[in-house]
Amino acid sequence: MATVAELMEANLLRVFNERDDERRAKAIAETYAPDVTFADPEGVATGHEELNAKARALLAQSPGFVFSAAGPALVNHDLGHLAWAFGPDGEPPVVRGIDVALVEDGVIKKLYTMLLPA
Template sequence: MTSTVADLMRRNLLDVFNEPDAGRRNAAIAETYAEDVVWHEPDRVVRGREALSVRAAELLAEQPGWVFRPEGPVSVTDDLGHLGWVYGPAGEPPVATGMDIAHCKDGVIVDLYTLVSEAPRPS
């Protein structure tokens, strides 16, 4: 089954970066990303599925109980996907907002770009 760009964007956010179970997360990584995927974070570049898996586990460990939530629908133009998101403690206002932009090819993400900003604080 070939995943659509929209499917890949949702799986990237929810099935990888929200998944605490390493086995399920790694299965999703294998189905979502090219073996040689390149992920551009604001402070680093991660190369390959294995390194992406390690980094996803680090992010989950840094903020236990925090979750990503989609902010609006996935936007798709040709082989590019965009999904805005919010991030913070489950059930509470977000602490950060951002977006993922992915270049997809042959039913997997080959390049992923993550942009992050702080969420506005209530006055």
């Protein structure tokens, strides 16, 4: 079973950073509860399909951009926090944010993304 820190990293790197649909779908199945709720400033996605569509759309509108962790995952029991950066590969990021996740039964049940001020 994955740790909370491993799930936070999988969320960022294996899901939201993955451009291959099949690999991303496999990572989603391993990382999130079937009824996961993902909330960001743009809205709420529920379930694997909606979360996958959200990641696919974000990557499609940002060609050449990559996510990177901006420090280690912080964990408090079943709650994880991971700061991240997003921008053109090899260049300074254009967006920074944090992900906060609630983990239940070894998978992410709720995920919140907050953007940091520029």
